[in-house]
Amino acid sequence: MRVSIERSGGFAGITIKTAVEEKDLSPDEAQKLQGMVEEVDFLNLPEKIISPSSQPDRFQYELRLEESGRQHKVTVSEEAMPEKLKPLIKWLMEKARQAKKGKESD
Amino acid sequence: MGPIRYKGIHSIIPPYMLEEIAKRGKPHQQDWALRNLASAGFIRGQRFALGFLPSAASVGGKSRTVYNCKHKDGQPPEGTLVRKEGDPPSKDVAVNEAYDGAGATYDLYYDVYERNSIDDRGMSIVSYVHYDVDYDNAFWDGREMVYGDGDREIFDRFTKCIDVIGHELTHGMTQYEANLDYSDQPGALNESMSDVFGSLVKQRTLKQTAAKADWLIGAGLLMPNIHGKALRSMKAPGTAYEDPVLGKDPQPATMKDYVKTTSDNGGVHINSGIPNHAFYLAAIEIGGNAWTKAGKIWYIGLRDRLRSRSNFAEAASATISVAKALYGNRSKEMKAVRNAWKAVGVM
Numbered sequence: 001m002r003v004s005i006e007r008s009g010g011f012a013g014i015t016i017k018t019a020v021e022e023k024d025l026s027p028d029e030a031q032k033l034q035g036m037v038e039e040v041d042f043l044n045l046p047e048k049i050i051s052p053s054s055q056p057d058r059f060q061y062e063l064r065l066e067e068s069g070r071q072h073k074v075t076v077s078e079e080a081m082p083e084k085l086k087p088l089i090k091w092l093m094e095k096a097r098q099a100k101k102g103k104e105s106d
Numbered sequence: 107m108g109p110i111r112y113k114g115i116h117s118i119i120p121p122y123m124l125e126e127i128a129k130r131g132k133p134h135q136q137d138w139a140l141r142n143l144a145s146a147g148f149i150r151g152q153r154f155a156l157g158f159l160p161s162a163a164s165v166g167g168k169s170r171t172v173y174n175c176k177h178k179d180g181q182p183p184e185g186t187l188v189r190k191e192g193d194p195p196s197k198d199v200a201v202n203e204a205y206d207g208a209g210a211t212y213d214l215y216y217d218v219y220e221r222n223s224i225d226d227r228g229m230s231i232v233s234y235v236h237y238d239v240d241y242d243n244a245f246w247d248g249r250e251m252v253y254g255d256g257d258r259e260i261f262d263r264f265t266k267c268i269d270v271i272g273h274e275l276t277h278g279m280t281q282y283e284a285n286l287d288y289s290d291q292p293g294a295l296n297e298s299m300s301d302v303f304g305s306l307v308k309q310r311t312l313k314q315t316a317a318k319a320d321w322l323i324g325a326g327l328l329m330p331n332i333h334g335k336a337l338r339s340m341k342a343p344g345t346a347y348e349d350p351v352l353g354k355d356p357q358p359a360t361m362k363d364y365v366k367t368t369s370d371n372g373g374v375h376i377n378s379g380i381p382n383h384a385f386y387l388a389a390i391e392i393g394g395n396a397w398t399k400a401g402k403i404w405y406i407g408l409r410d411r412l413r414s415r416s417n418f419a420e421a422a423s424a425t426i427s428v429a430k431a432l433y434g435n436r437s438k439e440m441k442a443v444r445n446a447w448k449a450v451g452v453m
Contacts, residue, residue, distance in 0.1 A: 008369035008370035009369070009370040010242065011243055011264065011273070012242070012261070012337050013370060015369060055246065056246045057243065057244060057273075058243075075368070
């Protein structure tokens with residue numbers, strides 16, 4: 001399984017993205033990721049989760065999941081984010097932050 | 107007293123009921139009903155038709171309140187009232203920055219464009235500071251401004267820059283006027299209007315002419331170890347930062363480099379570089395203080411000529427037409443505006 005996140009928008013308009021391969025994770029982390037993906041039933045989420053009245057300068061997230069030939073992409077705006085999707089996004093953003101830190105020390 | 111919250115009701119009260127409340131409710135209910143009507147787009151174009159409404163919903167002059175979220179998130183934001191109009195400064199620098207920035211923005215709109223607050227009816231200016239934990243953002247949620255403290259690794263606190271505050275408040279003003287759609291070209295115009303008036307709030311506060319201003323958006327918001335002077339540059343879009351962690355400022359200056367993307371609601375924070383640069387060029391050619399003439403042309407264009415689906419070309423013809431009405435056919439100002447839109451490739 002491969003999961004990727006791209007956060008765009010926000011006042012700064014700076015895009016942050018990262019991709020996580022399940023096989024590169026520790027067993028504990030892999031299980032955690034698997035659990036979060038199943039919890040939100042990711043493959044059956046609507047492709048667009050947006051608010052009817054968008055709030056200026058909010059973040060926009062694009063999540064992509066690839067697993068055994070299946071692929072699903074979900075675009076979600078910050079103000080419309082369902083509670084149950086928050087842990088997965090938070091976890092992926094933390095991964096993105098760590099990846100950035102790695103870049104900084106290169 | 108804090109703002110009245112009717113959480114979740116926002117979308118289900120039909121407009122005719124809101125109108126009734128706006129006419130007959132208690133002052134705070136009227137205020138709430140008017141805001142809901144406006145955010146749902148019912149007031150746009152009907153400002154004069156609403157003249158029969160009692161004036162109780164507007165509090166008159168400058169009325170600011172600042173709330174402390176104490177690092178909680180939530181929709182709408184929740185917090186404790188920490189400073190209201192006329193109160194002495196707080197010990198909390200973010201509170202004072204939000205208060206003073208809202209004041210400077212109110213003053214620009216009131217003193218120069220004769221506009222009474224966000225809705226031109228004296229609406230209270232409400233700010234929430236210390237939103238969430240390490241939150242790298244500031245936004246307008248349709249009713250109030252919300253500021254994060256930044257993560258202190260990449261971003262400092264978002265109240266630090268007066269142009270950020272002017273930017274957020276202008277989103278409110280835009281919502282009550284052209285109500286530009288927040289995607290693609292109308293969205294980039296919405297963003298650009300916020301940068302334009304955010305920068306003008308800063309320039310007027312610093313008493314800088316167009317020639318002297320830095321035309322940067324968010325100068326000082328990036329932490330010192332980040333390679334960048336600001337988040338955007340209206341003078342030279344695409345040059346505000348270049349950093350191993352953040353990447354490079356992606357803004358185009360002209361239509362030749364327009365970015366087609368689905369990210370960021372169709373690149374609203376990216377392609378805003380094009381109308382931003384047009385404003386800069388017009389202001390420089392006109393000379394003097396940018397808020398006096400160029401700002402007035404853009405303000406009236408946004409207030410009276412633009413609609414929710416307006417694109418760059420329509421913004422160009424609207425501002426040229428306003429410049430003609432204000433300063434005369436083939437006036438220096440009208441020529442400057444036309445030259446600016448031509449230079450960025452919109453015309």
